[in-house]
Amino acid sequence: MLLLKVSAVSQSSKELMTYICGDSGPLDGFNPFFVVTQKWASEVLSLLNKNPLSLSRICSLLKLNKAQASHLLEDLIRIQAVKEESGVYGVTFAIFTRKDLFTLQHATLPIANKITDGIVSHTNEITSLTTNLSSAEQVGRDKLLFAAIGCFVLDWLELKILEKEEMLIKCKPQPGNRNYVLFARERIDPKISMKLYDKMYWGSHSDTIDELVFTSFGDLGIRYAFPDIIWNLEASPKIAQKFHKMPMWLIEKISTLTESLSKRFLKDIGFLLFKMKNAGSISIEDLEPENEKRGMLDLADLLKDMNYVTCKKGMFKLNYPVFATEDKKVIEQLGNLIFPLITEIMKRNDAGLRRALRNTSPLKNKVAFEEVLNEAWHWTFAQTNRILADRGFFYNPPRKRREEGRYIAWVSEFSFP
Numbered sequence: 001m002l003l004l005k006v007s008a009v010s011q012s013s014k015e016l017m018t019y020i021c022g023d024s025g026p027l028d029g030f031n032p033f034f035v036v037t038q039k040w041a042s043e044v045l046s047l048l049n050k051n052p053l054s055l056s057r058i059c060s061l062l063k064l065n066k067a068q069a070s071h072l073l074e075d076l077i078r079i080q081a082v083k084e085e086s087g088v089y090g091v092t093f094a095i096f097t098r099k100d101l102f103t104l105q106h107a108t109l110p111i112a113n114k115i116t117d118g119i120v121s122h123t124n125e126i127t128s129l130t131t132n133l134s135s136a137e138q139v140g141r142d143k144l145l146f147a148a149i150g151c152f153v154l155d156w157l158e159l160k161i162l163e164k165e166e167m168l169i170k171c172k173p174q175p176g177n178r179n180y181v182l183f184a185r186e187r188i189d190p191k192i193s194m195k196l197y198d199k200m201y202w203g204s205h206s207d208t209i210d211e212l213v214f215t216s217f218g219d220l221g222i223r224y225a226f227p228d229i230i231w232n233l234e235a236s237p238k239i240a241q242k243f244h245k246m247p248m249w250l251i252e253k254i255s256t257l258t259e260s261l262s263k264r265f266l267k268d269i270g271f272l273l274f275k276m277k278n279a280g281s282i283s284i285e286d287l288e289p290e291n292e293k294r295g296m297l298d299l300a301d302l303l304k305d306m307n308y309v310t311c312k313k314g315m316f317k318l319n320y321p322v323f324a325t326e327d328k329k330v331i332e333q334l335g336n337l338i339f340p341l342i343t344e345i346m347k348r349n350d351a352g353l354r355r356a357l358r359n360t361s362p363l364k365n366k367v368a369f370e371e372v373l374n375e376a377w378h379w380t381f382a383q384t385n386r387i388l389a390d391r392g393f394f395y396n397p398p399r400k401r402r403e404e405g406r407y408i409a410w411v412s413e414f415s416f417p
Contacts, residue, residue, distance in 0.1 A: 015042035016095065017187055021159075021374055022171035022180025027234075030176025035075045036184070040064060044072060045091060045184065048082065049361055052090035079175055081182060093182040094362035094372055101185060101196060104379045107356035111349050112383035118341040119149070119384070120393060125337055132330045135277050138318040145394035146385075147321050147410055151204050151217040153335045154381035156416040158342055159374075165343060167350065168373040181371055193220075199389060199396070199406060202382035206415065207231070209263050212270040213415045218397055219382075221405020224306050226269065230262045270411050272299055273322050276309060281317040307400070308409065323412035331416075346377070 018036045027034050035041065043062055047053060053061075059069050073089060076082035083092050096104065119126070130141050130148065163170040171179045188196070197220045206215040207227035216225035234255070276282050287297045300316050303309045310319045323331075353376055357363060362372050389396035397406040 015046040015187060016184040018042075018182070018184045020180040020182055021378075022174075023178060024180055025176060025178045028176070029075070030079060030174075030178060032079050032081065032174075032178075032180070032182050035079050036081065038072060038075065040068070040072055041076065044069070044076070045081070045095060046186070048089055048091045049095040049097070049365065052088045054087055055089070058089070079182075091365055092367070093184070094367045094375060095184040095186070095365075096375070097186045097361050098188050098192075100360040100362075101188070103357065103360055104376060105196065105383075107353055108376055108379040109383055111345060111353075111380050112387060114345050115342055115380065115384045116387045116391075118345065119338055119388065120391070122337050123393070126334060129330055129334050129337070133321075133327050134324040135318060135322045138277060138280060139321050140395070142392075142395040143408060144321050146201070146389070146397075146408060147215075147217065147323075148331050148334055149338075150201050150381075150385045150388070150394060151215065152331045152416060153338065154342075154384060155202065155204050155217075155378075157331075157335045158339065158381065159377065160416070161339055161343055162346060162373075162377060165347070167346060167370065168377060169368065169370040170374060181374055183375055199386040200379075200382040201385035201389065201397075201406070202378045203405075203407075205231075208415065209266045209270070211413060212266070213412045214266060214270075214409070215412065216407050216409040218407025219405045221399075221407075222403050223405055223407050223409070225407065225409035226266060226411075230266065234258050234262060268296070268299055269303065272296060272303070273308065273318070273411050274324075276316060276318050277322040277324070281315045283316075284314045287316075306409075320408050321410040323410060323414065325413045327412070328414040346380075 016036075018033065020032060024031050024033055029035070036045065040062060044058060047058060047061060055066060055069060055073070058064065058073075059066055062069070073082060073084070077084060081091065081093055082089055126145070126149070127141065130136060130144050133144050133148070136144060159168070159170045162168045169181055172181055174180055174182075187193075200219045201217065203220065204215055204217045205223070205225075205228055206213055207230065208214075214226040214230075216223045216228055222228075279286075282300075284297065287300055300309065300311070304311050304316070308318070308320045309316050311317075350373075353373065354369060357369075357372060357376065360372070363369065385394075388394055395408065397408055399406055
């Protein structure tokens, strides 16, 4: 299965929240999440983020035996998260402390305000183009813009442009035939976290099944959407093997079956959502003839609970966007309208960002500024998205359940890898 995770995908542990920009690959010994969520990995990385340390010093500070610490460090070195020089270990990727996070927030907010003003100045042209999207008659303009500009343009496409301008590194080759940049943030108090991350619309989780791309996009928090649920299901056998010691032969067979069933499940979801888009709405009666062989009625009911569709008076219709092949051109037109102003603003503020971030942990640890700017751009466009949503320019997703983040999800016939 091709995993296209073009923005932050995170895993939490005791000390750090780890995330990537790129493709983490299968859940094996080269998967960064599999490695950094091991016992004591977060604590070791937090220590090394402060200062390079010897093996004996790590063991002394964390009360670990040398065999345990050595094995963990070997795993971290294998994915190039840690390096060793003359018996001293140090981190090789950007880990942001609580202080660093607030520095990022303050440094990028003025830039976000400038970009927001630039985007809003093109409101008439943007509105006109949005009406050309294929699901515009079923889904409100605000949700279409949230996906089209908030994710496709500011996240996926502008990242590529800034990389082409050699301002940042979007992804880089990693061991195990992966392609990603690894990051981590210090875990902070939940109340502070809520203030810092609420409505920070920056996380795109995306997966491709037979040329259909399933994406969720929003701030931090649990998402009852695709592909998030599928990833959790597919990870379950490996997690069971790791923590419950199930035999590998059983894990491999369950993993193969789970992946196969997941693909079939997502194909049916894509089929149903595109059918609704093309028809405008579908009645329960329209679904019942196919119910026995495909379970379409049950699937439509699930999609209603997950907010992909609504059902009123027995009629199902889209609630989230569906993007057909021809919509890709419209998205590119939207991007071409605002790319020049965004890129120019980022270039003008490059020197200021370097000064503002020079004392952050990653730069002290000699992480390339181009990797740090990847994170800074995420803070910039996330704050841009928050301001645009608060102004009513596009959708402001509600928090539907206490544990959930703010997000929407969609399916498309294209991507921007």
